Amino acid sequence: MKLQRVLQYAKTLLSESIDAGDIAIDATAGNGHDTLFLTELVGEKGHVYAFDIQQQAIESTENRLKENGVSHLATVILDGHEHISQHVQQQIGGAIFNLGYLPGANHHVVTKSNTTIEAIEQLLQLLKIGGIIVLVIYHGHEGGKEERDELLKFVSSLPQKYVHVLRYEFLNQKNDPPFIVALEKVKNFPKE
Amino acid sequence: MKLQRVLQYAKTLLSESIDAGDIAIDATAGNGHDTLFLTELVGEKGHVYAFDIQQQAIESTENRLKENGVSHLATVILDGHEHISQHVQQQIGGAIFNLGYLPGANHHVVTKSNTTIEAIEQLLQLLKIGGIIVLVIYHGHEGGKEERDELLKFVSSLPQKYVHVLRYEFLNQKNDPPFIVALEKVKNFPKE
Numbered sequence: 082m083k084l085q086r087v088l089q090y091a092k093t094l095l096s097e098s099i100d101a102g103d104i105a106i107d108a109t110a111g112n113g114h115d116t117l118f119l120t121e122l123v124g125e126k127g128h129v130y131a132f133d134i135q136q137q138a139i140e141s142t143e144n145r146l147k148e149n150g151v152s153h154l155a156t157v158i159l160d161g162h163e164h165i166s167q168h169v170q171q172q173i174g175g176a177i178f179n180l181g182y183l184p185g186a187n188h189h190v191v192t193k194s195n196t197t198i199e200a201i202e203q204l205l206q207l208l209k210i211g212g213i214i215v216l217v218i219y220h221g222h223e224g225g226k227e228e229r230d231e232l233l234k235f236v237s238s239l240p241q242k243y244v245h246v247l248r249y250e251f252l253n254q255k256n257d258p259p260f261i262v263a264l265e266k267v268k269n270f271p272k273e
Numbered sequence: 274m275k276l277q278r279v280l281q282y283a284k285t286l287l288s289e290s291i292d293a294g295d296i297a298i299d300a301t302a303g304n305g306h307d308t309l310f311l312t313e314l315v316g317e318k319g320h321v322y323a324f325d326i327q328q329q330a331i332e333s334t335e336n337r338l339k340e341n342g343v344s345h346l347a348t349v350i351l352d353g354h355e356h357i358s359q360h361v362q363q364q365i366g367g368a369i370f371n372l373g374y375l376p377g378a379n380h381h382v383v384t385k386s387n388t389t390i391e392a393i394e395q396l397l398q399l400l401k402i403g404g405i406i407v408l409v410i411y412h413g414h415e416g417g418k419e420e421r422d423e424l425l426k427f428v429s430s431l432p433q434k435y436v437h438v439l440r441y442e443f444l445n446q447k448n449d450p451p452f453i454v455a456l457e458k459v460k461n462f463p464k465e
Contacts, residue, residue: 083289083403084439084457097275181341237444246445247276252429252454253438262444265276 087259090249091215094263095175096122098213103174106202107131108162109192112184113142115177120146120154123174129155130163132168137186161199166207173207180228181219181259191224194231201235205244205266214264221257236262243268279451282441283407286455287367288314289404293365299323300354300392301384304376305334307369312338312346321347322356322361324354327382330375354392358399365399372420373451374410383416386423393427397436397458406456414451428454435460 085093099105102123107116110131119129133139138157146152158168158239162178178200180192197216204214216236220229236246250260277285291297293316299308302325311321321336338344354370356415370392373386391410396406407429412421413446428438437459442452 082437082457083286083405084437084461095274098442200300213275221362233444239445241443241445241447244442244445245274245276248440248442248444250440251433251435251437252425252440255433263274264274267274 087217087249087251087261091177091217091261092118094215094261095119095177097121098211099232100174101210102126104163104169104171105129105174106165106169106176106204107237108165108176108178109133109180110138110142110157111179112138113145115179116142116155116232117145117149117151117155119177120151123154126192127154127174130165131155131157132160132165133157133183133191134159134161135183135186138183143179147175161196163203165200166203170206172205172209172213173204174209175214176204176208177215177217179217179219180232181222181225188222191222191273194228197228198235200213201264205264206270208266208267210268212266216262216264217259218262219259225257232262236264239264243270276410279409279441279453280382281442283369283409283453284310285388286405286407286453287311287369290367290403291315292366294318296361296363297321298357298361298367298396299388300357300368300370300396301325301372302334302349303331303371305337307371308334308347308444309337309341309343310371312343315346317346319366322346322357323349324352324357325375326351326353327378328377329378339459353392355388357367357392357396359397361399363399364401365404366401367405367407368396368400369407369430370407371409371411372424373414373417380414384420386420388428389420389424390427393456398457398462400458400459402460403459406455409451409458411451417449419436424454428456431456
């Protein structure tokens with residue numbers, strides 16, 4: 082396989098964006114796989130902030146970090162990602178979202194486009210130049226297509242002078258496979 | 274810039290697909306830029322076949338190869354790419370199409386979806402496992418959107434068991450920028 086699959090490409094983008102010593106954000110901690118991966122990228126001099134609105138996700142993530150001996154490299158926060166800027170004010174190296182529901186939990190608890198968009202807006206302010214926000218968009222569940230379309234409308238409207246917005250998607254797979262939208266900040270936004 | 278621009282990503286994909294000693298195809302020779310790039314990839318033990326339906330393109334491409342001292346590494350053919358299999362029967366390492374019109378020439382001479390699809394079908398048979406066909410889709414000209422949509426319908430219908438089809442596109446750029454569709458052969462098609 083020469084064309085990277087979607088989840089592998091998400092990791093490649095995060096690796097290119099986040100340097101050792103950076104602050105990184107997992108906006109949807111879920112079962113903690115990405116939080117753990119981010120701790121490897123930021124290393125002992127960096128830090129990861131992971132957000133989730135479900136207690137089950139917080140516990141899974143904290144357990145995964147503990148099992149891997151890296152609990153000190155991450156702060157896991159029970160709060161919606163639309164409140165990221167209340168918890169993090171430093172410059173960040175990169176961020177990831179897995180949109181949809183928590184695997185293995187209640188499928189009616191899903192991410193929503195309005196809070197996701199609020200979180201992206203806050204992260205774009207905090208993001209370093211050259212930093213990347215990766216959205217892995219699962220859209221097969223109920224309401225997934227509306228969320229996807231609202232997000233695509235939002236990211237397509239971002240000014241290309243400040244952000245480059247890439248869509249990376251396999252076209253001939255069955256059952257609504259996830260795809261990636263990646264946002265790279267190329268210039269600081271004007272002060273409001 | 275960490276997210277590769279479209280033309281750079283096309284080159285990256287060709288580099289990953291085509292090895293020294295391979296046969297490679299430029300299905301739309303145009304001004305010969307890609308033909309020259311392909312000769313660098315295949316090297317002295319490989320060969321490039323470049324196709325175009327316009328005499329002007331053939332001459333531009335031959336001149337570019339001559340100036341770079343690599344005329345012996347490529348055969349430039351005045352014929353439509355839907356006839357590729359009449360000229361090439363060997364296994365190929367990879368291929369590229371730039372869809373649209375020849376820059377600097379008559380804008381009414383454009384690629385058409387039906388002949389492009391015929392060419393892709395022939396190339397998929399010739400392509401090695403792990404080989405990639407790169408389509409750079411320019412769709413801003415008259416008829417470009419119909420061609421784009423017919424091609425997307427075709428490639429989306431290819432069976433994922435044999436071919437992976439990736440779309441790589443920047444979403445927030447103005448003026449119908451080109452995007453990439455890349456086809457990677459992952460398994461031989463059943464004999465007919």
